[in-house]
Amino acid sequence: MSMTITEKILSSHTGKKQLKPGEFILAKVDLTLGNDITAPLAIEEFEKLKLKKVFDRDRIALVPDHFLPAKDLKAANAAKTLKNFASKYKIKNYFEIGCMGVEHALLPELGLVAPGDLVIGADSHTCTYGALGAFSTGVGSTDLAASWALGKAWFKVPETIKFIYKGKFNKWVGGKDLILHTIADIGVDGASYKAMEFTGEAIESLDMDDRFSICNMAIEAGGKSGIIAPDRKTYGYVRKTPGYKSVSDKVWKDKVKNWSKLVSDKDAKYSQIKTYDVAKWEPAVACPHLPSNVKPISQLKNAKLDQVVIGSCTNGRISDLRIAASILKGKKIARGLRLIVLPATQKIYLEAINEGLAEIFIKAGGVFTTPSCGPCLGGHLGIITEGEVALATTNRNFLGRMGDPKSFVYLSNPAVAAASAVKGRIAHPDEMS
Amino acid sequence: MIIKGKVHKFADDVNTDEIIAAQYLNLTKEEDLGKHCMETLDKDFSKKVRKSDIIVAGKNFGCGSSREHAPRAIKGCGISCVIAGSFARIFFRNAINIGLPIFEIKNTSDIKSNDLLEIDVKKGIIKNLSNNKIYRSSAFSEFMQELVSVGGLMNWVRERKKR
Numbered sequence: 202m203s204m205t206i207t208e209k210i211l212s213s214h215t216g217k218k219q220l221k222p223g224e225f226i227l228a229k230v231d232l233t234l235g236n237d238i239t240a241p242l243a244i245e246e247f248e249k250l251k252l253k254k255v256f257d258r259d260r261i262a263l264v265p266d267h268f269l270p271a272k273d274l275k276a277a278n279a280a281k282t283l284k285n286f287a288s289k290y291k292i293k294n295y296f297e298i299g300c301m302g303v304e305h306a307l308l309p310e311l312g313l314v315a316p317g318d319l320v321i322g323a324d325s326h327t328c329t330y331g332a333l334g335a336f337s338t339g340v341g342s343t344d345l346a347a348s349w350a351l352g353k354a355w356f357k358v359p360e361t362i363k364f365i366y367k368g369k370f371n372k373w374v375g376g377k378d379l380i381l382h383t384i385a386d387i388g389v390d391g392a393s394y395k396a397m398e399f400t401g402e403a404i405e406s407l408d409m410d411d412r413f414s415i416c417n418m419a420i421e422a423g424g425k426s427g428i429i430a431p432d433r434k435t436y437g438y439v440r441k442t443p444g445y446k447s448v449s450d451k452v453w454k455d456k457v458k459n460w461s462k463l464v465s466d467k468d469a470k471y472s473q474i475k476t477y478d479v480a481k482w483e484p485a486v487a488c489p490h491l492p493s494n495v496k497p498i499s500q501l502k503n504a505k506l507d508q509v510v511i512g513s514c515t516n517g518r519i520s521d522l523r524i525a526a527s528i529l530k531g532k533k534i535a536r537g538l539r540l541i542v543l544p545a546t547q548k549i550y551l552e553a554i555n556e557g558l559a560e561i562f563i564k565a566g567g568v569f570t571t572p573s574c575g576p577c578l579g580g581h582l583g584i585i586t587e588g589e590v591a592l593a594t595t596n597r598n599f600l601g602r603m604g605d606p607k608s609f610v611y612l613s614n615p616a617v618a619a620a621s622a623v624k625g626r627i628a629h630p631d632e633m634s
Numbered sequence: 635m636i637i638k639g640k641v642h643k644f645a646d647d648v649n650t651d652e653i654i655a656a657q658y659l660n661l662t663k664e665e666d667l668g669k670h671c672m673e674t675l676d677k678d679f680s681k682k683v684r685k686s687d688i689i690v691a692g693k694n695f696g697c698g699s700s701r702e703h704a705p706r707a708i709k710g711c712g713i714s715c716v717i718a719g720s721f722a723r724i725f726f727r728n729a730i731n732i733g734l735p736i737f738e739i740k741n742t743s744d745i746k747s748n749d750l751l752e753i754d755v756k757k758g759i760i761k762n763l764s765n766n767k768i769y770r771s772s773a774f775s776e777f778m779q780e781l782v783s784v785g786g787l788m789n790w791v792r793e794r795k796k797r
Contacts, residue, residue: 225775225776225777237660238659238660238701238703239700239701239702241660241662242662242702242703242706245662246788249788250788250791250792250795252795267659268659268660273660275660275661276660278660279660322700323700323702324699324700325698325699325700325724327700339700339724340700340724340727341700341701341702341724341727341728341731341732342702342728343702343728343731343732343786343787343788344727344728344731344787346788346791347731347787347788347790347791350791350795351791351794351795355777355787357775389647389694389697390647390693390694390697390720390722393694393720393722393723394723420698420724423694423697423722423723425723491647578651578656578699579651579655579656579657580656580657597649597651597698597699599649599651599652599698600649600651600652600674600675601651601652601655601674602651602656606674606675
């Protein structure tokens with residue numbers, strides 16, 4: 202019988218030849234992830250089991266990225282809990298600040314996730330790795346603790362919605378806009394419990410950074426996972442990572458041969474098929490207080506801003522910073538506005554410095570700061586107060602997300618964010634030329 | 635088990651940032667988290683809750699972040715169970731994993747704040763004592779029932795590790 206890419210990955214991790222949506226499975230996990238917010242709870246639960254070791258010390262990643270560098274004593278304690286656990290169980294992939302980055306940018310960058318992998322993370326945006334052709338999904342802390350004991354996690358095999366994107370993107374429109382337009386169409390629960398399979402010529406045209414942005418926000422439509430079948434761009438990305446660059450050509454060829462089978466069968470069953478023409482889209486902006494509350498940018502010319510944030514697991518990668526810098530070069534941000542740029546990892550941070558992007562942000566009047574989830578979830582490094590309005594390249598604009606319950610958050614791509622920082626209001630990048 | 639409690643009603647798409655704001659995520663104890671439950675939507679919520687009260691909401695309850703602090707905060711402030719039109723999936727699995735009873739019923743629109751409900755947890759039958767209506771929640775799958783019956787995921791893991 203035919204299967205989707207998601208069913209194929211899940212079945213290869215259960216030893217069953219055929220899986221059907223709705224079936225409950227206990228599947229092997231290739232990588233499990235926790236951060237400074239979710240891992241302390243998992244550690245507490247795991248320790249209660251009184252086991253001598255974890256299932257596999259190489260398959261656990263601990264990334265203290267949310268409130269680090271420690272914003273207060275409680276954050277410092279949480280970080281210490283992770284560090285002690287990592288040392289007690291000899292966890293290889295524990296990342297102290299200095300090598301830490303925003304988890305969903307860091308793990309792919311290091312080559313810790315590959316096509317066909319099954320990844321769980323106690324963070325909802327774990328769905329990001331679907332961009333590599335992996336099945337990856339967010340779970341809770343107790344799930345994480347259980348996986349450390351068993352090396353497995355329970356799942357209900359999801360139905361899949363197939364999204365087909367046709368046409369060519371207009372200038373300043375990319376992965377972020379694609380996913381915002383999609384969420385606007387299907388709603389914040391439009392893909393509840395389902396795998397979102399992104400396909401079509403428009404997807405194929407996008408580089409990995411844009412693909413990560415797309416899969417990252419599958420959860421904002423309620424999706425269990427987002428996935429893009431791996432192709433040459435995926436392989437090229439993975440091959441350059443520290444995890445794969447020293448692999449011999451022969452081993453690499455075998456891997457690619459296996460990965461190339463990760464496609465949905467032609468007669469695979471979908472719960473729904475949606476088709477879009479991306480050529481019709483202009484940059485999208487999600488208005489307060491839901492990611493689905495999307496308006497074309499041309500309708501939002503009067504939205505005044507107090508703060509612009511460029512960064513996060515959605516849009517803090519090097520290509521995002523390059524786009525923002527291309528707009529900000531030689532410009533000054535609006536008087537009274539705060540621009541906060543957070544590269545997602547140390548590698549991106551250094552690239553941004555070496556390429557002169559950091560200088561552009563600073564000369565424009567912005568802040569260029571260390572990798573952290575920080576302001577995205579109202580943690581630190583840019584909380585907004587009552588009545589303030591922010592535009593962010595992040596993924597959520599829920600009530601109170603960036604700070605005070607009476608503040609407002611808009612979401613956009615990095616080009617719109619940069620242009621808006623200059624104008625002091627939501628602005629189309631074309632206004633800058 | 636029978637749960638009896640007063641209703642606190644919420645709308646559709648209540649997200650986990652609203653259930654427990656990010657600034658409290660470095661708390662781990664249920665009672666500490668409970669003091670800040672639903673604070674973004676209602677500053678005094680935790681003070682209004684009496685032990686065994688019930689949250690009733692529309693569709694997509696618990697959407698957003700994976701933070702298990704959300705169901706723990708709900709438990710911690712004394713809420714006995716959550717009834718919703720539907721649950722976001724990570725919240726759903728977190729609730730099952732930590733043993734917070736949840737019930738999905740098709741339409742929650744005629745349950746109002748301050749109604750008194752009586753719930754037969756095992757049968758999933760919900761009686762609204764304020765208007766005498768009866769609702770049946772969708773049954774859990776066999777696997778979920780197994781998790782619930784052993785008292786959550788960690789107990790289930792303990793049993794498997796013994797084998």
